[in-house]
Amino acid sequence: xxxxxxxxxxxxxxxxxxxGVARIALERSILELNFWDPRDYCEDNYRRVDDxxxxxxxxxxMQAPPLAAAIRDARQAGQGRVIGLxxxxxxxxxxxxxxLAAESALVLLAGRYEGIDQRLLDAEVDEELxxxxxxxAGGELPAMVLIEALVRFLPGVLGNEESAKTDSFSAGLLDWxxxxxxxxxxxxxxxxxxxxGNHNEIRRWRLRQALGQTWLRRPDLLEKxxxxxxxxxxxxxxxxxxxxxETS
Ligand code: 9D3
Numbered sequence: 001x002x003x004x005x006x007x008x009x010x011x012x013x014x015x016x017x018x019x020g021v022a023r024i025a026l027e028r029s030i031l032e033l034n035f036w037d038p039r040d041y042c043e044d045n046y047r048r049v050d051d052x053x054x055x056x057x058x059x060x061x062m063q064a065p066p067l068a069a070a071i072r073d074a075r076q077a078g079q080g081r082v083i084g085l086x087x088x089x090x091x092x093x094x095x096x097x098x099x100l101a102a103e104s105a106l107v108l109l110a111g112r113y114e115g116i117d118q119r120l121l122d123a124e125v126d127e128e129l130x131x132x133x134x135x136x137a138g139g140e141l142p143a144m145v146l147i148e149a150l151v152r153f154l155p156g157v158l159g160n161e162e163s164a165k166t167d168s169f170s171a172g173l174l175d176w177x178x179x180x181x182x183x184x185x186x187x188x189x190x191x192x193x194x195x196x197g198n199h200n201e202i203r204r205w206r207l208r209q210a211l212g213q214t215w216l217r218r219p220d221l222l223e224k225x226x227x228x229x230x231x232x233x234x235x236x237x238x239x240x241x242x243x244x245x246e247t248s
Contacts, residue, residue, distance in 0.1 A: 001154055002034070003106050008038055009112075013140050025151045028156060030157060041070050049063055053114070061113060082125050083128075084127070092130065108143045173213075179191070179194060
């Protein structure tokens with residue numbers, strides 16, 4: 001996948017490729033990152049990309065002309081759809097990540113200041129995405145979040161076939177609890193089921209925990225999801241176990 005990033009802080013966004021899965025993807029040429037700095041497209045000698053908002057008020061607005069020129073070059077070079085990172089965008093979710101990961105190229109637009117001239121957004125941006133209902137200072141970290149999420153779905157990135165399998169087993173649920181050595185830590189033992197070799201019991205334990213933790217912490221996720229007969233039974237077992245713990 002080729003990703004072209006339009007940002008006044010290319011050095012910030014490029015660090016996403018210095019570590020972890022994105023680094024592996026870059027090394028294997030499964031991922032290519034290209035950068036387009038709107039300041040390189042300024043007409044003035046001060047490399048200005050912002051100006052005061054029409055109508056008044058605090059903060060500055062990113063000007064359309066340098067952004068338009070950078071996006072046009074990025075589009076021409078990469079041929080990708082333009083995704084704008086914005087607090088006004090649709091909240092990013094896993095289904096969107098998987099849909100975008102199937103594209104061969106994307107252009108990501110990361111803004112700074114209070115916002116971007118609306119005429120630029122109307123003319124050049126195909127889709128606007130937010131990473132959640134909280135405020136960060138610009139679109140660069142959201143773009144990096146999207147890149148890391150996308151890379152996990154690119155074919156040939158280490159472990160992604162195995163992860164895809166477990167992800168579909170527990171799709172729409174929170175993870176089950178994980179344990180590794182030592183078997184006893186500060187007096188607390190690893191659940192007995194995980195130490196035995198009964199794979200069906202281990203599978204049922206994990207699914208029961210995933211359903212139970214989701215019910216406790218994110219009931220909104222369960223409402224969106226239809227439970228199978230086995231899943232309903234396992235969730236009931238989790239609730240019964242919880243009652244037992246409360247009275248003991
Ligand atoms: C008071 C109005 N603010 C909008 C919520 C102004 C404003 C704050 C921060 C405008 C832009 C920004 C910079 N943020 C992003 O560009 C951004 C973002 C975010 O702040 N939260 C979640 N997702 C995203 S994607 C891009």
